[in-house]
Amino acid sequence: MSQLPPLLWLQAFESAARTLSFTAAGNELGVTQAAISQRVRLLEDRVGQKLFVRHARSLTLTPAGQAWLPSIHDAFARISEGTLEVFGSTSEQPVTLRATPVIQQTWLAPRLIAFHRAHPQVAIRVVSAIWPDDFGPEGADIEIRYGKGEWTGVEMQPLGEEQLLPVCSQAVAETLTAPSDLAGHTLLHAVGFGVGWPGWLQEAGVAHLEAQCWSLTCDNQVMTLALASQSGGVALTHRRLMEQRNDLVAPFELSVLSDERFWLVRPSRRHVSEDAALVWSWLHNSMG
Known part of the structure; x- marks a missing residue:
């Protein structure tokens, strides 16, 4: 075998x-x-x-x-x-929801708690994906994907406009009053995003500053935000992902728009169970 x-x-x-x-x-x-x-x-x-x-x-x-x-x-x-x-038939199975760990911990978690309290009879199975190729039809009823929405064979709804901004611990934030103060700090990079630190620094008018900063790169935002919360550097993250965080602060108000965003996605040709339709409707109605 x-x-x-x-x-x-x-x-x-x-x-x-x-x-x-x-x-x-x-x-x-x-x-x-x-x-x-x-x-x-x-x-x-x-x-x-x-x-x-x-x-x-x-x-x-x-x-x-x-x-x-x-x-x-x-x-x-x-x-x-x-x-x-x-x-037995798939209608008797839990609703499988696939998303990246960071969206699970922030945007999704409070919404699933509210859904479960309102509909405790609906079984849900949450699975993780990090890379774009982790997504697909294998076993998932609903997905939360990140990108430009250029997928075929799916129904999708955008979760809203995305803005990225720097975040860090309170201790690090106290050393930052202007973007130029980032010189000498560690910039935490999460790969796989169309807009990253170069885009934000350019928007802030300090594009040259990247050469004066240290760099640490991770393959997911969970790790960059964990490092930032422990004063390991300054991470760039989506404003919506700060909803449930009390261990990070935004030292600057400036954010940069991204043409990528989070999307609620489901296969367009698959039979949708009543439970899966209920979960989809709940998440769609709580997109704000």
Whole structure:
């Protein structure tokens, strides 16, 4: 069993083989064409053979890919049948909600508490995602994604305009009266955002200042905000994520607009259970 490739690689192969398109497979699975291509290449490396012939504008299966595809189809069908037999229909399952850890801790947590108090009979399962490729249709009824909203096959509602501003501990804030005071401080960077410290510093008129600051980079905002709260530097975060924080302060009023934002997302072609529809409606009505 340890020799079996990861399920995500097999899903990518099955979808691409059925559609003969990495782009179509990406749209179907809610990831990018590049992510499908990478998963297929990893799968090919694992099995030691090419599964597709890549043409300029199309794909065809190799003989090995054609021979393997029926087994993959059968395996997914057996998994689906076994799941239905053991666990019943999906309408009896908890509503699965996927979001990044930082949006869970801040925006989502108080809203889920209020929802649970009003509808304690609805079971909810919250799962985490950090990178864009962590999102997709695998098992999630509702997602909170971050980006420009350029996804296909989904229904989505923006959570509102996003503004980013610096935050830090009270002790660090006491040393900052103007943006120029950031010189010599550590700027905490969270990767994956279209607007970061360079954008804010430029808006503040001190674009040159980045060269005079130390830098520490994390792959998520949970860590940058944790470091900032412990006087480890100054983080850049979304104004909405400060709603439930009492361990951070904003030393400056200046914020910078982002063309990226948080979105409430759900698959557009999937059957929506009554419980999932209720959760969606609750979150949609509490977007402010």
